[in-house]
Amino acid sequence: MPPHNTAAPLSLSSLTVYASRIQAEVQFAPDVPRMSSPELIRQILAKYPHIADHACVNEYGERFADVMNHTSLAHVLEHMVIDAQVRMTQQALEQAAQQGIDVSQHKDTFVGTTEWINKAAGVARVQVSFADDLVALAAFRQATDFLNDLLQAETSESARS
Numbered sequence: 001m002p003p004h005n006t007a008a009p010l011s012l013s014s015l016t017v018y019a020s021r022i023q024a025e026v027q028f029a030p031d032v033p034r035m036s037s038p039e040l041i042r043q044i045l046a047k048y049p050h051i052a053d054h055a056c057v058n059e060y061g062e063r064f065a066d067v068m069n070h071t072s073l074a075h076v077l078e079h080m081v082i083d084a085q086v087r088m089t090q091q092a093l094e095q096a097a098q099q100g101i102d103v104s105q106h107k108d109t110f111v112g113t114t115e116w117i118n119k120a121a122g123v124a125r126v127q128v129s130f131a132d133d134l135v136a137l138a139a140f141r142q143a144t145d146f147l148n149d150l151l152q153a154e155t156s157e158s159a160r161s
């Protein structure tokens, strides 16, 4: 048996804030699948229920649901980050509205792109727009942690069977 790999399945090797977008480089650990599976997506939908309805430019349709069961995990991460940003932004807006602040002009739709930099080496680039950079960074962290928890559970299960 090879020693258990304790490195996270996915890591954000760099995270750069630009004026209109945040760009992350996602590094896959060597033994981590590059692509999603219906089982993994089912578990993600339990916590990120809106990703299926996201607008998404892909070769099969206009929704993320059209590709989510068989797409790169970096693309899944992109939509999880957007979903987390929407959720965090809505919570902040509700709090602001309760304090009497006018939030009607606030933007709460986000867009993103994902591309492989080097698929063989497991390096992808994810870019998402943001309204608040701290919210976006927190969303990246939350989404990556959640995806890693699922991938680690999957790996230890297949090692047992």
Ligand SMILES: [Zn+2]
Residues within 6 Å of the ligand: 055, 056, 057, 064, 075, 079
């Ligand atoms: Zn997409």
